[in-house]
Amino acid sequence: MAVCDVVNTSAEKVGDVELNDDLFTVEVQPGILHEVVCMQRANRRRGTASTKTRGEVRGGGAKPWRQKGTGRARAGSNNSPIWRGGGTTFGPKPRDYSYKLPKKVRRLALRMALSARFSEGNMVVLDAFVMPEIKTKDFVSVMKNFDFDNCLVVTGGDSDTVSLSARNAVGYKVLPAAGLNVYDILKYRKLILEQSTLAQLEERLMV
Secondary structure: OEEEEEEOOOOOEEEEEEEOHHHHOOOOOHHHHHHHHHHHHHHOOOOOOOOOOOOOOOOOOOOOOOOOOOOOOOOOOOOOOOOOOOOOOOOOOOOOOOOOOOHHHHHHHHHHHHHHHHHHOOEEEEOOOOOOOOOHHHHHHHHHHHOOOOEEEEEOOOOHHHHHHHOOOOOEEEEEHHHOOHHHHHHOOEEEEEOHHHHHHHHHHOO
């Protein structure tokens, strides 16, 4: 098993932890990561873009001018798509962009993303991230101890104090272990895992 240092919020080593090879030493396949990221981005699309067809545009009841004799092109309605203010041809309508990949593929991609950060040396295991009060300044000072200006922090539970402290800090995001996903791991250059999250990730990804 791979071994990783466990540090405190002052970036001082306080111990070691063995990492599950099936989670942190998986061969990274960029194609699978790409598929899962595309799925996540598609699932986040609102899909509310909408345009009116010629049948939905108001007006157009009267023929603009008579059929013959004017010298102009024949026209039957000012709702025509070729007219200014007319309907739109093949325009977007509200739709659902979401789709699903197999659960095994999603779990494999998450293990690959974790393995990528560990192999790069961009992953830190923290003994515990405890903040007595909600304060952005204190959160940023902890990040400065690690010299991280772009980081994803994964906590063992719903730590409101930590997540609210990071809310206004640019370049940081706090997630519970249950919400960890491929897109956010790849979006942020550094990854901090609370030691308690390791067991939760094994339980979630090694089923």
